[in-house]
């Protein structure tokens with residue numbers, strides 16, 4: 134398997150953290166600036182709106198800013214000549230005092246990490262992004278309301294009616310115990326058993342084994358339908374190329390920096406088999422549930438063997454350059470060519486499948502890393518790049534699925550992940 138890739142989080146630190154809120158980020162920026170250049174101090178109240186292109190956080194913005202962590206971003210700003218002029222009140226040590234200095238998070242009651250503190254646009258209370266449930270990994274675009282001011286929408290369960298589920302997922306055959314397809318799959322598995330040693334050595338992909346009970350499969354599908362409809366995402370088990378985004382011709386695996394592994398014949402047959410099974414409603418045994426800390430999560434609803442193909446990561450394909458201001462936390466790198474303007478990402482915000490709900494590990498802790506049971510791998514499939522999620526060990530029924538969002542690009546902030 135090639136080096137796995139991770140999520141790309143283009144909006145991370147697009148502006149100084151928290152600057153949306155009475156411009157707390159601006160305060161941080163200005164406070165830091167004032168400490169270094171007290172003569173060029175910052176105004177206590179920012180005159181720019183959040184989305185104003187003239188906002189200091191937007192000026193001088195480059196890819197380097199976007200992919201930089203908060204502290205580096207601030208230090209980069211203070212080295213910029215054109216600091217914003219302003220009047221400020223100084224403490225004796227020359228550091229400007231702001232109305233937000235005493236702000237504490239309403240959840241943990243501390244004022245630590247003010248760079249990660251959001252202010253509610255209604256009640257003006259502070260909340261650490263990582264104290265929210267589920268946690269927020271970046272400053273939201275536009276207005277933000279805290280859980281106390283937002284009337285939380287109840288997750289509405291998708292109706293457990295076979296016809297509705299068949300329609301929702303465009304299933305081509307009713308969800309019955311389809312003997313023919315099961316025997317086809319068993320045939321492949323029997324063949325594999327004969328050459329077990331060989332396949333173990335080569336680490337071939339394995340097709341998933343759906344739950345035998347059609348009623349259970351219906352429940353699994355209803356759980357995904359609930360998650361997709363709650364997030365207003367239409368089901369799509371393939372990459373999509375809507376007009377106005379990147380054309381399909383832009384997805385050329387040959388352009389990948391350093392090359393991309395070509396999928397083998399047997400693995401391709403397995404992928405095709407899995408796709409056919411899914412189209413018939415014979416899905417991997419997975420259940421989507423809701424966790425107060427992680428949001429929607431995916432759990433194994435049956436034993437899953439090492440090397441089982443879990444899902445393809447699907448969604449609309451777009452150029453990364455079009456997504457720099459994207460609020461989404463689930464963009465996936467699809468193609469990483471030498472020419473950065475041609476970098477492609479998968480955006481499952483409008484269309485997608487179960488892959489977009491799978492959790493990420495906290496790769497700052499050993500505990501977090503131990504949870505990893507999947508890996509995402511890119512393959513050159515018929516000349517195009519595709520991203521597959523594959524089990525990297527046996528997964529027991531009830532275990533939650535996790536992979537490393539940061540295995541390739543190290544930009545996804547997972548330090549507060551559970």
Ligand SMILES: C[S@@+](CC[C@H](N)C(=O)[O-])C[C@H]1O[C@@H](n2cnc3c(N)ncnc32)[C@H](O)[C@@H]1O
Nearest residue numbers: 267268270427428429462463490492493550551
């Ligand atoms: C790709 S989405 C995963 C699906 C998401 N849970 C949902 O409800 O749509 C990534 C987001 O899920 C949450 N998440 C994923 N893994 C997590 C973890 N290990 N701990 C806490 N939150 C996690 C974070 O809010 C993150 O921004």
